[in-house]
Amino acid sequence: MNPLLEIDDLSLTFRTEKGPAHVLDSIDLTMVPGEVVGLVGESGSGKTSLARAILGVLPGAQAEIASGRVRLDGIDMLDDGKATRDARGRLVTFVPQDPFDSFNPLFGVGTQLADIVRYRAPPATGHRLARSRRAREAMILDMLAAVQLPASRDLLNRYPHQLSGGQRQRLMIAMALLPQPRMLIADEPTAALDVTVQVQILGLLRRIAAERTLAVLFTTHDLGAAWEICDRIIVMYAGQIAEILPRKAFFAAARHPYTRMLLASLPKPGHQAVGIPGESASPLAPPPGCRFNPRCPLASQMCRTVRPLPSRSEEGHLLACHHPLPTAS
Amino acid sequence: MPDASPEPPLRTHPLLEVEHLSCHFPIRGLFGRRTGSVRAVDDVSFSVASGEALGIVGETGSGKSTLGKMLGGIIDPTEGAITFAGERLPSLRARRPFAVRARLQYAYQDSAASLDPRWTLRRSLHEPLIIHTNWPRERRDAKISEIVSAVGLADEHLDLYPYELSGGQQRRIGLARTLVLEPQVVIFDEPTSGLDVSVQATVLALVRDLHRTFKLTYLLISHDLNVVGSMCDRVAVMQKGRIVEVGPTNEVFAAPRHPYTRSLLASLPRIGGPRVTDRLVLPKEPTSSLGGDKRRD
Numbered sequence: 001m002n003p004l005l006e007i008d009d010l011s012l013t014f015r016t017e018k019g020p021a022h023v024l025d026s027i028d029l030t031m032v033p034g035e036v037v038g039l040v041g042e043s044g045s046g047k048t049s050l051a052r053a054i055l056g057v058l059p060g061a062q063a064e065i066a067s068g069r070v071r072l073d074g075i076d077m078l079d080d081g082k083a084t085r086d087a088r089g090r091l092v093t094f095v096p097q098d099p100f101d102s103f104n105p106l107f108g109v110g111t112q113l114a115d116i117v118r119y120r121a122p123p124a125t126g127h128r129l130a131r132s133r134r135a136r137e138a139m140i141l142d143m144l145a146a147v148q149l150p151a152s153r154d155l156l157n158r159y160p161h162q163l164s165g166g167q168r169q170r171l172m173i174a175m176a177l178l179p180q181p182r183m184l185i186a187d188e189p190t191a192a193l194d195v196t197v198q199v200q201i202l203g204l205l206r207r208i209a210a211e212r213t214l215a216v217l218f219t220t221h222d223l224g225a226a227w228e229i230c231d232r233i234i235v236m237y238a239g240q241i242a243e244i245l246p247r248k249a250f251f252a253a254a255r256h257p258y259t260r261m262l263l264a265s266l267p268k269p270g271h272q273a274v275g276i277p278g279e280s281a282s283p284l285a286p287p288p289g290c291r292f293n294p295r296c297p298l299a300s301q302m303c304r305t306v307r308p309l310p311s312r313s314e315e316g317h318l319l320a321c322h323h324p325l326p327t328a329s
Numbered sequence: 330m331p332d333a334s335p336e337p338p339l340r341t342h343p344l345l346e347v348e349h350l351s352c353h354f355p356i357r358g359l360f361g362r363r364t365g366s367v368r369a370v371d372d373v374s375f376s377v378a379s380g381e382a383l384g385i386v387g388e389t390g391s392g393k394s395t396l397g398k399m400l401g402g403i404i405d406p407t408e409g410a411i412t413f414a415g416e417r418l419p420s421l422r423a424r425r426p427f428a429v430r431a432r433l434q435y436a437y438q439d440s441a442a443s444l445d446p447r448w449t450l451r452r453s454l455h456e457p458l459i460i461h462t463n464w465p466r467e468r469r470d471a472k473i474s475e476i477v478s479a480v481g482l483a484d485e486h487l488d489l490y491p492y493e494l495s496g497g498q499q500r501r502i503g504l505a506r507t508l509v510l511e512p513q514v515v516i517f518d519e520p521t522s523g524l525d526v527s528v529q530a531t532v533l534a535l536v537r538d539l540h541r542t543f544k545l546t547y548l549l550i551s552h553d554l555n556v557v558g559s560m561c562d563r564v565a566v567m568q569k570g571r572i573v574e575v576g577p578t579n580e581v582f583a584a585p586r587h588p589y590t591r592s593l594l595a596s597l598p599r600i601g602g603p604r605v606t607d608r609l610v611l612p613k614e615p616t617s618s619l620g621g622d623k624r625r626d
Contacts, residue, residue, distance in 0.1 A: 221526060266530075268558065280495075
């Protein structure tokens with residue numbers, strides 16, 4: 001299958017008062033349609049910056065692309081031409097972490113969905129008056145059914161504060177799907193939800209991805225959520241990709257020391273996790289070589305000077321480490 | 330104990346006992362008339378023995394934070410009694426005695442927000458000691474150094490301001506601030522919400538260490554069943570203001586009796602196991618409940 005998203009050697013720097021912050025360091029990534037990829041890492045690992053680079057919504061004044069390119073369906077997303085502007089919010093859409101902050105509190109949710117249909121969605125096909133209000137409403141009601149909300153006008157007349165967290169997140173997903181995108185970026189979509197609601201939203205996202213062959217990039221620091229929904233998992237540390245591996249391998253055959261330590265930090269009944277000592281590397285002064293070396297128990301002189309390049313260790317398993325752990329744990 | 334502490338309670342008495350505790354918030358209608366009430370906590374009873382770790386789990390709106398705040402003396406209960414170390418605590422209108430406030434502490438969810446941004450950490454840590462003790466400065470300094478190293482920070486951190494710390498370090502300072510008075514019981518309200526798993530694990534390991542070394546009794550309020558499972562001897566499950574199940578953690582997790590506990594445990598992602606989303610029949614969102622279900626009477 002042809003890749004939908006191709007990222008080559010992307011390096012991103014933010015200009016800050018304290019000097020340049022090296023947020024992303026030569027990221028390579030491809031995604032095919034219909035694939036759900038999880039982006040896992042601690043805060044400050046560059047997950048959100050990568051998602052924003054794909055969306056083309058980096059803060060223009062501070063962000064500087066040092067190298068690399070991002071191509072989505074053949075369109076250069078770092079460009080500022082018409083093709084790129086048209087692609088944003090149509091070809092690729094975004095589901096935010098907290099839906100409450102993303103709705104306008106002054107308008108009913110129906111109005112906000114209708115605006116998306118009006119300005120972003122392709123015209124409805126098979127309707128006599130494809131651009132009429134009635135056609136728009138039909139599209140919205142279809143979409144509510146798709147995200148398992150009752151397709152009722154009563155719901156559309158409500159304001160965001162009148163809805164529960166799960167309902168709001170479903171509506172956000174509906175809004176993101178209305179432009180009929182090829183790719184969806186979900187930034188911790190379930191972080192603010194209860195466990196019982198979380199599984200429902202995760203199940204919904206996975207089903208939608210399969211039904212619409214939609215590529216989903218799912219950033220999270222919740223490894224349990226990643227296990228539920230992803231086909232492939234990318235582990236990032238301080239702006240570098242540490243390991244890319246299929247879902248099952250992530251939990252059974254991870255070889256990067258960071259991935260292993262992250263897995264060992266998960267709280268489990270009857271198991272006392274210890275965590276990773278030390279602080280995450282600062283993007284202002286990243287350590288040379290492998291950025292994980294100050295916290296890594298296996299770090300050698302080579303790790304402090306030479307950056308490990310991602311290499312393919314097995315099928316679909318990419319690893320950037322000089323001293324990978326053996327598979328059997 | 331900063332003050333002369335009373336005799337330790339008899340072993341037969343639980344350290345903290347809660348009987349028929351309720352908290353109802355009024356719903357005001359037109360002209361501020363009371364039109365109903367939300368039963369945030371409804372007739373809750375339990376007890377905590379000395380040295381025990383009790384977990385309280387529940388979803389958003391189950392009343393677990395309200396319960397914690399009533400125990401911490403921040404919200405006044407509508408009904409019921411809290412007995413601490415054999416003494417029945419007065420209601421808030423009569424203000425809690427200082428000695429009780431030092432020994433029964435409530436640790437806020439976001440310790441970063443409860444630190445004064447214009448104060449150095451040293452000043453923030455001195456404050457509880459100034460209020461609760463009449464120690465000279467040197468003794469306070471010594472105590473603060475001790476507690477800061479116990480939570481894994483260096484003395485140099487004391488001259489920083491809260492914004493200069495990472496999230497995990499801020500939680501540690503919050504812990505230090507709670508523990509500097511050597512409380513007997515601490516109520517941790519979501520002590521690790523918003524932290525990365527690696528940092529969460531270090532903060533939780535710290536709480537376990539303190540539990541072991543200082544014989545700290547704590548209540549851990551969390552929505553994360555895995556956290557409670559790894560941290561607590563006993564767990565109480567709350568739903569809609571009531572405790573629906575309480576028991577030893579391993580028993581509740583292995584064989585939950587209440588259907589609500591079962592559904593909570595069933596929605597927990599099990600890494601390495603089958604996907605929960607595969608076997609779950611997804612229920613639709615109810616349309617009738619306006620903004621979640623309020624418990625009215």
